[in-house]
Amino acid sequence: MDIGKWDILGLIAIGFLVYAVVASVFISSDDSSIQSNREINESLSAEEKALLEKCLALEKDPEFLSAINNFVKSIDRESPPVMKKLIVTNITSETEAEVYLVVVHSTVRGDRASITYHGNWTKSSGVWKAEDDFK
Numbered sequence: 001m002d003i004g005k006w007d008i009l010g011l012i013a014i015g016f017l018v019y020a021v022v023a024s025v026f027i028s029s030d031d032s033s034i035q036s037n038r039e040i041n042e043s044l045s046a047e048e049k050a051l052l053e054k055c056l057a058l059e060k061d062p063e064f065l066s067a068i069n070n071f072v073k074s075i076d077r078e079s080p081p082v083m084k085k086l087i088v089t090n091i092t093s094e095t096e097a098e099v100y101l102v103v104v105h106s107t108v109r110g111d112r113a114s115i116t117y118h119g120n121w122t123k124s125s126g127v128w129k130a131e132d133d134f135k
Contacts, residue, residue, distance in 0.1 A: 102114055
């Protein structure tokens with residue numbers, strides 16, 4: 001069997017295609033990984049329970065999640081970044097929250113990289129915005 005250069009190039013192209021599909025599946029995130037695993041238990045004080053309930057509710061708020069997703073999409077990387085973890089760590093008022101966010105993306109070499117963000121978000125005129133950018 002004689003293998004020509006076009007056969008080899010075809011196999012290489014198929015290899016890259018398979019690699020791209022596997023890489024995209026590897027970094028994709030479903031909704032269950034976005035939400036934190038925090039639970040309200042009996043050892044928390046009433047004040048701690050109330051704060052945790054507010055934080056968990058904000059993590060599921062559609063308007064807040066939309067703002068977070070837009071923020072993640074604005075990150076300039078080699079591949080589209082994907083939100084891996086979102087935790088609202090504190091709510092200081094009805095319009096201010098502290099957010100912990102982990103985003104993953106693929107590098108040019110195909111490695112998986114993550115970016116961690118911890119910052120303040122404010123709600124103004126009904127819109128949530130980050131007070132600062134990824135560092």
